[in-house]
Amino acid sequence: MSYVELMGFGPNGWGPAMLTAAGVTLAVALCAFLIGGIVGVLGAWAKLSESTPARLCADAYTTVLRGVPDLLVLYLFYFGGSMALSQIAGWFGASGTAAIPAFATGALAVGLVSGAYQTEVFRGAYLALSRGEIEAARSVGMRGWLMFRRIVAPQVARYALPGLGNVWQLVLKESALISVTGLVELLRQSAIGAGSTRQPFAFYATAAALYLAITTASTWGFQRAEAYALRGVQRV
């Protein structure tokens, strides 16, 4: 069977399966990135806060999750999660081991790792905000949420954009690890195809090409977003 026939959309073609799997990769990466975004904002807030325990917790979080392999974190969530769930089910009289959804665990594990990186991105972006902006907002009577919404958030988002682009690329590539838990994303689908057709190179090369297409499109998207965010700023 030729390559075109193999990866095509004909009766024996793997094209639709591979494209669907690429969609799953995109979906799980997007979920993980959003979880990481929420955790990152909270983490940055904790790191910049006056409270020592909050700062220590956030420091421990970013040190551990950035210093430990992502695969290990994934195993912790996958096996630890199903263990905890079985225990909880046991309290309610159910027996046996409970299976937890691979999509949710994967998104959570990769999300928490990306949250550690996003914490640093948001912290750096906040520190790049000039003090004068905040003083000016205070001087016109803005406080708390209003100041955050009108002055802090828009500018932090702009400063954080390049860093977030890097984290997104990282998340996209890390999502391939979720294949070890059995979620049929791009890499897992390639392994399935490779196993049943005995053409592993064709499948993994196609997966690589699809990842490249996604990362290239993302680079372009972030460039556009940056250009939009900087539209009112004069470049020196």
Next chain:
Amino acid sequence: MIDPAFLWSTLISLLAGVPLTLKLASGSVALGAVLALPLAALRMSPMAILDWLARAYVFVFRGTPLLVQIFLIYYGLGQFRPALQELGLWTFVREPYWCALAALTLNTAAYSSEVMRGGLLAVPHGQIEAARACGMSGLLLFRRIVFPIALRQALPAYGNEVILMVKATSLASTITLMEVTGIAHKLIAETYRAVEIFICAGAIYLVLNFAVARVIRTLEHQLSPHRRDAPQRRFEPTHV
């Protein structure tokens, strides 16, 4: 809840994987650096075709997941078994260790070449002019002036890359290599005590990465005498 005896025995079992982790990390970082220097040179070459080749290499290896690269080499090359056997390369492709090392090396070479390029571009032009004014050129100029300054400037970013590689060796466990993460996975599957095993394995990686960070920081300190404080000279009474 957490059992110290179990933690201890887990730690001992996991430590057996440390030599393989270190071998993969140091091997790929060293070979990757050797490969990265010519790549960085190609990238800065005035010939468009050479620059373009290096660009394509970096684009492919930075744009795809490392796990895909590992599978492509370990499983994918199996598709060309007869041809590889003829070339005598099959003995390497059959071994998961060589495949993991090859994938890690090719991957880190792409990232390191960009780090090195950044370091080389950051060498101040005045330094090069001054060296030329003293009559240095070619290899001497590179060895005495350009390389040390570029190394110093690239070191922090390169340290990050080394730490990423220590973490990346964990992916070798997916092709049956029993390094720290491989052993951890086996233990978790046997005992289902994910939290304790994660604590032990995580601690090992944190210690390794901490050591790498310290070595890099010491090296950076060594290479930047101009940023150190001048040695304090104590005033001692001179005996006449």
